[in-house]
């Protein structure tokens with residue numbers, strides 16, 4: 001007891017000099033708040049995709065490939081709190097932000113009971129980019145989802161062979177022809193017959209996620225579901 005009191009006092013003392021700030025608005029966090037303040041959590045545009053059979057994101061991606069369910073946690077907007085959070089996750093060495101957001105969406109998915117995947121696979125980064133950043137931000141989001149959904153995630157099933165995202169600029173036919181040059185399924189047995197939850201940080205055109213979905217289908221997965229932090 002005395003020990004935990006000491007720890008708490010020490011942590012208060014430390015936070016006087018190194019204030020714990022909200023990654024979205026930079027205000028100091030109150031006691032009990034973690035990474036993002038309550039106000040920002042309430043103000044950020046959260047979607048209700050997790051409880052919709054044909055969510056806006058699902059309908060949009062269905063034009064590209066067969067997708068069972070799709071859920072974004074937030075709507076993306078430039079210069080918004082959502083963008084600051086994503087910036088912290090990708091460029092400010094804050095991997096814990098990804099895990100926290102994964103837990104938030106994961107809890108919503110569990111409560112809604114619509115999406116029932118077997119395994120979570122994050123969109124892989126090219127090894128050189130992962131080395132530079134120190135982590136794959138989508139894998140951190142997957143980690144948080146995995147905790148709440150109580151299913152495994154793996155960052156090693158798919159390998160990314162090409163660094164640039166040039167496939168977004170190509171037409172649909174070229175993109176499909178190039179899929180096997182961009183991504184490679186290293187462990188087909190873990191994918192075969194499985195309902196996959198494919199996760200990314202931000203879904204914009206959907207080209208990257210389509211390429212991954214396509215190669216998973218080629219390797220015999222049963223179903224593709226999508227989760228992302230933000231839909232742009």
Ligand SMILES: [Zn+2]
Pocket residue numbers: 022023024025026027036037038039040041
């Ligand atoms: Zn805030």
